[in-house]
Amino acid sequence: MAEGWPKKRRILGTKVKRIDGPAKSTGFAKYSYDINRKGMLQGAVLRSPYPHAKIKSLDTTAARKTPGFKGLVIIAPMPLWLVVKAEGDTLEIKSIPNKKKKEKEIRRTVKVTPTVTILRANKIVKLADLKVDDQVQVEVEQDVVGRELFFVGDEILAVAADTEEHAKDVLRAIKIEYQELAFVVSIEEVLKNPDKKTTPGPQPGNITPGKEFFKGQAADLEAAFKNSDATAEGTYGVPVISHQCLETHGLVAEWDAEGGLTVWASTQATINVMNGLAGRFNIPPTKVRCITHYMGGGFGSKFAPYPEGFAAADLARRAGAAVKIMLDREEEITTAGNRPSAIGSVKIAGNKDGSITGFSIDCHGTPGFTGGATVNLGLLPYIYADGIPTFKRIHTVAYTNAGGARAMRAPGHPQNCVLTEFAVDDLAGKLGIDPLIVRRKNLPPNNPKADKISWAGRRNTVYNEQLDLATKLAGWKEKWHPPGKGKAGTVKHGIGMAIHTWGGFAAGGATPNECHVIINKDGSVTAESSTQDLGTAQRTVTAIVTAEILGLQVSDVVVKIGESQYGYSTGSGGSTTCPAQAPATLLAAQNARNELFKKVAPKLNADPKDLVIEPGKVVDTKNKKEWAWKEFCARLGMDEAKGKGEWSLAISNEPGNENISSGQVGGVQIAEVLVDSETGVVRAKHIVAVQDCGLVVNKLACESQVAGGVIMGLNYALFEENILDKVTGRQVNPDMEFYKLGGLGDMPKITVHMMDMPERGVIGIGEPPTISTAAAIGNAVFNALGVRVPFLPLTPKRVLDAIAKGGAK
Amino acid sequence: MNDSQGEPRGGISRRGFLAGTGAATAVAGVTSELAPATAAQPGAAPAHGPGPVLLQLTVNGQKVNTNVEPRVTLLDALRNYLDVTGCKRVCDRGTCGACTVTVNGRTVYSCTMLALEARGMDIRTAENLGGAKLDAVPAAFVDNDAQQCGFCTPGFVVSLRAALDKNPNATPEQVEAALAGNICRCGTYEQMRHAIVQLCKKGG
Numbered sequence A: 001m002a003e004g005w006p007k008k009r010r011i012l013g014t015k016v017k018r019i020d021g022p023a024k025s026t027g028f029a030k031y032s033y034d035i036n037r038k039g040m041l042q043g044a045v046l047r048s049p050y051p052h053a054k055i056k057s058l059d060t061t062a063a064r065k066t067p068g069f070k071g072l073v074i075i076a077p078m079p080l081w082l083v084v085k086a087e088g089d090t091l092e093i094k095s096i097p098n099k100k101k102k103e104k105e106i107r108r109t110v111k112v113t114p115t116v117t118i119l120r121a122n123k124i125v126k127l128a129d130l131k132v133d134d135q136v137q138v139e140v141e142q143d144v145v146g147r148e149l150f151f152v153g154d155e156i157l158a159v160a161a162d163t164e165e166h167a168k169d170v171l172r173a174i175k176i177e178y179q180e181l182a183f184v185v186s187i188e189e190v191l192k193n194p195d196k197k198t199t200p201g202p203q204p205g206n207i208t209p210g211k212e213f214f215k216g217q218a219a220d221l222e223a224a225f226k227n228s229d230a231t232a233e234g235t236y237g238v239p240v241i242s243h244q245c246l247e248t249h250g251l252v253a254e255w256d257a258e259g260g261l262t263v264w265a266s267t268q269a270t271i272n273v274m275n276g277l278a279g280r281f282n283i284p285p286t287k288v289r290c291i292t293h294y295m296g297g298g299f300g301s302k303f304a305p306y307p308e309g310f311a312a313a314d315l316a317r318r319a320g321a322a323v324k325i326m327l328d329r330e331e332e333i334t335t336a337g338n339r340p341s342a343i344g345s346v347k348i349a350g351n352k353d354g355s356i357t358g359f360s361i362d363c364h365g366t367p368g369f370t371g372g373a374t375v376n377l378g379l380l381p382y383i384y385a386d387g388i389p390t391f392k393r394i395h396t397v398a399y400t401n402a403g404g405a406r407a408m409r410a411p412g413h414p415q416n417c418v419l420t421e422f423a424v425d426d427l428a429g430k431l432g433i434d435p436l437i438v439r440r441k442n443l444p445p446n447n448p449k450a451d452k453i454s455w456a457g458r459r460n461t462v463y464n465e466q467l468d469l470a471t472k473l474a475g476w477k478e479k480w481h482p483p484g485k486g487k488a489g490t491v492k493h494g495i496g497m498a499i500h501t502w503g504g505f506a507a508g509g510a511t512p513n514e515c516h517v518i519i520n521k522d523g524s525v526t527a528e529s530s531t532q533d534l535g536t537a538q539r540t541v542t543a544i545v546t547a548e549i550l551g552l553q554v555s556d557v558v559v560k561i562g563e564s565q566y567g568y569s570t571g572s573g574g575s576t577t578c579p580a581q582a583p584a585t586l587l588a589a590q591n592a593r594n595e596l597f598k599k600v601a602p603k604l605n606a607d608p609k610d611l612v613i614e615p616g617k618v619v620d621t622k623n624k625k626e627w628a629w630k631e632f633c634a635r636l637g638m639d640e641a642k643g644k645g646e647w648s649l650a651i652s653n654e655p656g657n658e659n660i661s662s663g664q665v666g667g668v669q670i671a672e673v674l675v676d677s678e679t680g681v682v683r684a685k686h687i688v689a690v691q692d693c694g695l696v697v698n699k700l701a702c703e704s705q706v707a708g709g710v711i712m713g714l715n716y717a718l719f720e721e722n723i724l725d726k727v728t729g730r731q732v733n734p735d736m737e738f739y740k741l742g743g744l745g746d747m748p749k750i751t752v753h754m755m756d757m758p759e760r761g762v763i764g765i766g767e768p769p770t771i772s773t774a775a776a777i778g779n780a781v782f783n784a785l786g787v788r789v790p791f792l793p794l795t796p797k798r799v800l801d802a803i804a805k806g807g808a809k
Numbered sequence B: 001m002n003d004s005q006g007e008p009r010g011g012i013s014r015r016g017f018l019a020g021t022g023a024a025t026a027v028a029g030v031t032s033e034l035a036p037a038t039a040a041q042p043g044a045a046p047a048h049g050p051g052p053v054l055l056q057l058t059v060n061g062q063k064v065n066t067n068v069e070p071r072v073t074l075l076d077a078l079r080n081y082l083d084v085t086g087c088k089r090v091c092d093r094g095t096c097g098a099c100t101v102t103v104n105g106r107t108v109y110s111c112t113m114l115a116l117e118a119r120g121m122d123i124r125t126a127e128n129l130g131g132a133k134l135d136a137v138p139a140a141f142v143d144n145d146a147q148q149c150g151f152c153t154p155g156f157v158v159s160l161r162a163a164l165d166k167n168p169n170a171t172p173e174q175v176e177a178a179l180a181g182n183i184c185r186c187g188t189y190e191q192m193r194h195a196i197v198q199l200c201k202k203g204g
């Protein structure tokens, strides 16, 4: 059992300014995109211009003669081979079969021309230098002919040149021919022709049909729909959207003379990038250093090196120079992940007392050409699954010839929340009651068997309290009116709510997250971890926790994060960074302190057991003596005091550790909107977000993260959509002018209320607050108009179409 | 909004230049202290490039020079050739404001201006507001946590500083209007509003 968080907290939970704030706001902070190494080359990627095609021919002769040309790599994994024979211009190689996978040995004879590249130990070698049994990688450029490409933007090869301008010239000089193949980018077309196969993957057509899932029996559901006071039916939808990280994906790669690789990567997972590159280039992970000091947004899309990262490192090893590849905006939007769509036909039944009696949903969505996992909306009907007696769901994944999906901030949840919460309000409308009544009535119950401080043990209580707080802050009682029955006038006022949950974990997985705290003889303190700061203020979290334990100020702690050599840390996903790293830092600081006491106490004739830290000093409680921090640390002599902290899911589950970190939270959001019924423009006026969050580490950053989540949710609701052209298969808005994101003038007033629950320990808060905003806004629009605008984003056209179908005049 | 938007600039436009690459593009508006690198046709207006041309600028008070091809934007010249990276490349086509700098005191999306158009001019980036002394604008961003990943922040900070320089008595609404050309993905607008209120109270 760990010592835990201090009972009396000096800094934890207060408003602490980001320690890297000045560097970031004045442009001194160096992001991966900003790294300029000496002699660095610029890379660029050749991509498929077609949604589905085969490469017919490739000729790089002219490209290789273009001024500034420095290298070209085919983007593909490069297995190791053993040299059998190397003679004249002919290389004979054999594969290294994986015996466990029962692979067979393959042999290959390659005629070595200028477009064949042989690498040994990550260096280009000549045929003449090869010996039998040398391990080599061999790239035969012409192998790319015949390769099938599955979306506009599919990676083919990458080039390096001395300048970015020249890299683009080189790309233009490549002669490549394609055979265009049949493609599908519209989900309707996939559903019409499910057997048509234009995407990879094991499924026979472009579809993975959903399995029907039932709670209760089919007959129960039938009965519910027949016998309840009201039923509502609707088809609701959320489009494919993009992460739109402002710093695009990519990295700078540089090899050293000893065969080590350093990358400056824009990533949410320094360790994963390190391991990925080590595997790709057959070197031990300790030879790869991934640096991510600053990071310009990931939102779930940046967990690996990805094709552009592998290509940069590959170009760098061949050229013997640093290479930078950062995607441009179009590449970012079309190839670096998306959030899958979800379109669901929902039927919901309920009674006048607000109880939901039955729910069914038939849903489909597309992740693009790959990435089915994150469209699995297995939780339907969202929050209410435990409360509703019977429901049915089926979800079909439809693959299309578009870039593949990646996790995006609370994967599945925002879509799920919209599909459920829209139906709940439509039902309330049919029942003629306040939707607040329906929500209260169907909240999941507290599990009496669960620990009282756990989410399961208190969720009903928390949600009710959150509904109290949110309705009060939003003025629900005064402002809510029956749908479409607000004040007369062309600008309609509406108010709507939605609630959310997020699983999360009390740490990121099985491997312990590490933090190291070092106290030096001059009293200076360093905290080190490989974790990355995506904008979550993780660097500041590390300083806060260390300073709290050692009686220092936040500014006294030197924080070194974002470098893979500082030990294991989990990727920043699932809102697990803070709950994994804050406890690891806590333990590291406590262990460093104990080490300090152990080393210094004998020199002061004290017993380590009697020593305690108070702000700025160490106190001997028995002998009533005290030393200023620096004075005490000076007694280390030539030594230092080090502490290591480790935190994993297993450790968090050990008895007595439940107050240190937890997962699972809930939240309630209420949106107030104005809808111009003549122009169809929706403006959010005020959004209230009440969020449960365990022990708050930094109130300032925590509140801003919740507000940021709300704003991202508002963007989902009003602006964002990847629009693909059915004729060409290209995205028509792979940019920032037609792929809209709200600006300052689009923003409502945002009221954030954090429900502090220190007894639950630290909980991650990155994802939850973005889940319910879009649903709340959609419901507010319904409240304003009295008619449902069923598809997001709520564009003027969609609003006007809905009004035309019969809404507020 | 950038001051430069919608106003014709005397020089060559990026779009116009790219369209005319290699041909005798009209660059009459560019007054050059340099001899043109290529003269396309006798009697035609002088053209620069396509090879690198000497570029002299004053960046954050320091005279600097480098050689860039005429197609290089001011943003890319600063970032790739002069290692001034406070201006970020995000949309690269005049939508997001992350690349905002001031050129002779006026805010410009540096991705929409060719480097050669800025020859001899006074360029200020976000770095000019930091270093030894933190300017009140970035300080207000830090105080109110108006930044998360921070990638958009230097652009906002430059735009806001310029707006207040232009009108030290600007109201929060006026300042907000001046930031209409900047986009933040992390959603730091609520905190930005707190920062703006703090700055307007102080009078810039």
Ligand code: FES
Pocket: B088, B089, B090, B091, B092, B093, B094, B095, B096, B097, B098, B099, B100, B109, B110, B111, B112
């Ligand atoms: S990068 Fe210049 S406006 Fe976006």
Ligand code: FES
Pocket: A246, A296, A297, A535, B147, B148, B149, B150, B151, B152, B153, B183, B184, B185, B186, B187, B188
């Ligand atoms: S702080 Fe990340 S984009 Fe604005």
